[in-house]
Amino acid sequence: MAAVSEDLHQRVERYRVRVEAALDRFLPSASQPPVRLHEAMRYAVLGPGKRVRPVLCYLTGEAVGVEPVRLDGPAAAIEIIHAYSLVHDDLPAMDDDDLRRGRPTTHRAFDEATAILAGDALQVLAFEILATDPAMVESAAARLAVIRVLAAASGTGGMAGGQAIDLAAVGGRLSLAEVEEMHRRKTGALIEASVLMAADSRPGLPAERRNALARYAAALGLSFQIVDDLLDVEGEADVVGKPVRADAASDKPTFPAMAGVAAAHARVDALCAESLDALGGFGPEADGLRELARYVATRRH
Amino acid sequence: MAAVSEDLHQRVERYRVRVEAALDRFLPSASQPPVRLHEAMRYAVLGPGKRVRPVLCYLTGEAVGVEPVRLDGPAAAIEIIHAYSLVHDDLPAMDDDDLRRGRPTTHRAFDEATAILAGDALQVLAFEILATDPAMVESAAARLAVIRVLAAASGTGGMAGGQAIDLAAVGGRLSLAEVEEMHRRKTGALIEASVLMAADSRPGLPAERRNALARYAAALGLSFQIVDDLLDVEGEADVVGKPVRADAASDKPTFPAMAGVAAAHARVDALCAESLDALGGFGPEADGLRELARYVATRRH
Numbered sequence: 001m002a003a004v005s006e007d008l009h010q011r012v013e014r015y016r017v018r019v020e021a022a023l024d025r026f027l028p029s030a031s032q033p034p035v036r037l038h039e040a041m042r043y044a045v046l047g048p049g050k051r052v053r054p055v056l057c058y059l060t061g062e063a064v065g066v067e068p069v070r071l072d073g074p075a076a077a078i079e080i081i082h083a084y085s086l087v088h089d090d091l092p093a094m095d096d097d098d099l100r101r102g103r104p105t106t107h108r109a110f111d112e113a114t115a116i117l118a119g120d121a122l123q124v125l126a127f128e129i130l131a132t133d134p135a136m137v138e139s140a141a142a143r144l145a146v147i148r149v150l151a152a153a154s155g156t157g158g159m160a161g162g163q164a165i166d167l168a169a170v171g172g173r174l175s176l177a178e179v180e181e182m183h184r185r186k187t188g189a190l191i192e193a194s195v196l197m198a199a200d201s202r203p204g205l206p207a208e209r210r211n212a213l214a215r216y217a218a219a220l221g222l223s224f225q226i227v228d229d230l231l232d233v234e235g236e237a238d239v240v241g242k243p244v245r246a247d248a249a250s251d252k253p254t255f256p257a258m259a260g261v262a263a264a265h266a267r268v269d270a271l272c273a274e275s276l277d278a279l280g281g282f283g284p285e286a287d288g289l290r291e292l293a294r295y296v297a298t299r300r301h
Numbered sequence: 302m303a304a305v306s307e308d309l310h311q312r313v314e315r316y317r318v319r320v321e322a323a324l325d326r327f328l329p330s331a332s333q334p335p336v337r338l339h340e341a342m343r344y345a346v347l348g349p350g351k352r353v354r355p356v357l358c359y360l361t362g363e364a365v366g367v368e369p370v371r372l373d374g375p376a377a378a379i380e381i382i383h384a385y386s387l388v389h390d391d392l393p394a395m396d397d398d399d400l401r402r403g404r405p406t407t408h409r410a411f412d413e414a415t416a417i418l419a420g421d422a423l424q425v426l427a428f429e430i431l432a433t434d435p436a437m438v439e440s441a442a443a444r445l446a447v448i449r450v451l452a453a454a455s456g457t458g459g460m461a462g463g464q465a466i467d468l469a470a471v472g473g474r475l476s477l478a479e480v481e482e483m484h485r486r487k488t489g490a491l492i493e494a495s496v497l498m499a500a501d502s503r504p505g506l507p508a509e510r511r512n513a514l515a516r517y518a519a520a521l522g523l524s525f526q527i528v529d530d531l532l533d534v535e536g537e538a539d540v541v542g543k544p545v546r547a548d549a550a551s552d553k554p555t556f557p558a559m560a561g562v563a564a565a566h567a568r569v570d571a572l573c574a575e576s577l578d579a580l581g582g583f584g585p586e587a588d589g590l591r592e593l594a595r596y597v598a599t600r601r602h
Binding site for chain 2: 036038084085088112113114116119121131141143144148152164
């Protein structure tokens with residue numbers, strides 16, 4: 001993270017360590033039966049990862065004044081939803097991937113049936129954490145709001161719906177607006193939820209603050225996805241950390257492929273500006289979110 | 302349902318129609334994109350079914366004084382969880398079934414990727430309904446309790462864990478106690494949740510009433526599964542409504558196969574008596590639950 005200040009770098013690293021401890025605590029022990037299922041769940045979640053969504057959740061906590069301990073549940077839940085979606089997306093019937101971040105995918109390390117079940121059990125674990133973690137926001141109404149955010153972001157109006165559009169789109173007959181809509185659901189919805197779960201953990205947050213954060217997150221989510229697609233076009237595999245030119249090979253519709261690389265860069269710059277503009281009403285408490293938006297727009301891996 | 306009174310028969314039928322209307326309302330419209338995903342979700346849930354779990358939820362509402370309209374959300378949610386579990390259990394990597402209740406399974410009617418996604422989207426829809434349906438219990442704390450019940454029943458300590466034990470057990474090296482534990486999780490957990498979600502929709506219900514209902518439901522759930530296995534051994538396919546002798550063919554460990562048919566019948570009778578005994582503190586408001594326990598113990602399909 002060379003493009004961000006040393007201070008943010010340290011906070012991001014602290015939050016990453018923090019959520020990994022929370023995940024380890026919330027996940028069922030591999031010494032308890034059914035052992036193989038629990039091992040697969042832990043394998044899918046505790047492998048190497050940037051933990052972008054949890055970090056975003058904690059940084060939003062800084063902006064709205066919610067202590068990290070209140071956000072361990074939401075931060076872990078969003079990472080668990082992300083992890084389950086990768087387990088199912090990698091299955092032979094879906095993207096059929098053998099490797100993820102240099103390790104065998106869950107169905108390769110275990111077996112397909114266990115991977116399907118582990119994904120299912122992870123999804124419900126996310127909601128169980130939000131319904132039970134005693135350290136979360138005290139207000140039951142606020143906790144319900146947090147649950148609603150994650151449910152809406154994960155379902156057919158969010159991540160699962162985006163994946164369905166993606167499956168239907170291979171071969172590429174989507175318009176640019178449709179590609180953006182797919183990304184808004186498939187990637188953007190969870191990015192937005194990371195921000196809004198922290199916002200809703202602060203009962204009494206003014207509606208205009210919540211709306212500003214939602215605008216920030218929507219622009220950030222789309223920017224994040226376009227940069228991902230640009231790295232696939234422009235990046236070197238050893239820097240990006242995964243195979244590049246994979247989208248073109250599989251004929252996936254992406255913003256750079258459809259609008260061109262220059263237009264994609266311009267769109268990322270505009271989205272970054274919009275993210276920063278959305279935070280105009282916040283003071284230095286939102287500097288973490290601001291730096292993250294700049295980092296996402298300029299990242300090389 | 303020849304073994305139950307005409308009155309209960311009519312109520313069961315009314316509740317079945319009621320939950321099917323609720324399911325139709327809660328499921329995303331097939332005219333909205335992503336159309337294929339929504340079609341698969343509706344196909345998986347709205348096919349023919351006995352709706353045992355929703356009926357049990359409404360009958361528990363009679364016993365504790367919760368109006369049906371407050372239970373449409375929980376009743377629909379539990380049926381949706383049951384439906385998603387069947388979609389995933391039927392997948393080629395799991396039980397590899399082509400037919401379910403005389404219709405092609407979801408992955409045969411659509412495709413595997415769509416079936417995986419539809420199951421995923423159904424699971425989260427169940428939690429979204431519980432977090433949002435405005436007709437449910439007003440108290441946010443009670444609503445959270447309902448969510449906790451469904452989450453615990455669906456995860457590794459419940460249904461998903463039971464399925465994992467079942468997958469690991471084909472070949473049959475479980476003890477009778479382990480088979481009961483598998484059934485307790487795989488089938489019993491959702492049966493219990495059907496009862497406890499209704500109980501928790503009544504804020505202020507005395508703890509001993511809730512415990513009595515939990516005891517009733519635990520005995521009912523196990524009885525329900527053993528009768529299912531007995532029908533597989535003793536039944537005729539045209540009465541049972543699905544292929545029989547399937548468990549023996551696949552070498553699945555069941556109570557009748559391990560303990561014998563006579564011992565299984567005796568166990569069912571004892572469980573029925575325990576269900577009725579658990580309701581000792583209730584008056585005629587629990588007659589529906591009592592008749593259901595007697596029906597489950599004597600059903601022939």
